[in-house]
Amino acid sequence: MSNALEVRGLAVRYGHVQAVRGIDFTLVQNGITALVGANGAGKTTTLLALSGLIPKAQGQVLFEGDDITHLPAHKIVARGIIQVPEGRAILATMSIKENLELGAYRFGGNGRPQDFDYVFNLFPRLRERLHGLAGNLSGGEQQMLAIGRALMARPRLLLLDEPSMGLAPLIVREIFQALRTIHEDGLTLLLVEQNVRQALRLAQYGYVLENGNMVLSDTGQQLLQHPRVIQAYLGV
Template sequence: MLEISDLKAGYGSVDILYGIDMRVAEGEIVAVLGSNGVGKTTLNNTISGLIRARAGSILFNGSEISHCSSAEIVGLGIAHVPEGRRVFPDLTVEENLEVGAYRRAGANKRRNIERMFQAFPRLKERRSQAAGTLSGGEQQMLAIARGLMSEPRLLILDEPSLGLSPVMVEEMFSLIRRINAEGLSIMLVEQNVVQSLEVASRTYVLEQGRFAISGSSQEVMANPELRRTYLGM
């Protein structure tokens, strides 16, 4: 579904990504792990068209998208839920969901809002409440639900567990499993190593703009370098 080859990107005169190769197959969860500042968000933003690739290729369903606008990429079926939730705080929960259908699946907006309320009962209880008054976990649910409103084929989640309580982290990863079980491909970009490896079929570990480790999640978990660097074992 998504195939990236020799991708290079950065900001101004600064290079951040130095030749990324990765793929996400239809129906799978792929994790991209890494600490702060190694290029995870730059990778997401380049795939989503928020910044331009300097070199390399990004294929989505066989079509090159590295020169597409972010709006065109959403229209093709990629939804990006950014780090930090970024809900519209002064809009209600329901209005935030409506925004998610602006570029794609607008004809199914009302149906999909009700689907989101079935999937996220807490949001239904707060449908008329300003999004800025929700808890952190509820805002993260809203951000994901807003992404799902466009009926994407690939969902990119950037640090969905960041800043959540342990209970909410468990709930978030359960939600990711449930969404994937319905057939949606997910690119999960996280610092939460253990739980990401548990839900993903394959994993890439990003270090300073390059993938230092990649393979099945079982292989990555068993890699002594990962265990030493990230798990302190």
């Protein structure tokens, strides 16, 4: 199976603080990979660096065989790498429809009908409230909108930063089922999560990041049974 993304020796610094310390990892094409760890481990920083939103201190990033290490963020998006940010970052004073249309901006239009239909099949509540203000949605519905907006950009690789944060367990299950469906439809996912159990249950492969260092890697199922993961993250 080919790799969608290869990260080699990625390091990121904030001034004198090294937040990510020369990590290596790969994403298998059409797979789900989880990047897990405690708050402050460097997970979000890694995603921001991959998206070109913060500079890389060193390392190389290959996407589908092409070196994208030094591309600016808008050109990385044009390649099909789309991020669902932590905290959702919806535009609260705009309608749900307008938020979704913004996801399709890189194609010069307001979105294809089939893209809207795909999002609405995943998240029927968005269709029901299409012309309402995004700011009136619940937290779970806002997360659905954030994912839907990203899907409108027709991603080749979807980066998700803490999609379960602050959500009730029932909504978390709904979100993760949608991610499973998206994957089954052929999309490559990189999932950053503090909810280690949920993430590793979903992912075929996982990496554990601690203090900016990659400390473990294995299949999701094997990591769920690893003593270090159990002790540090699963609370059993």
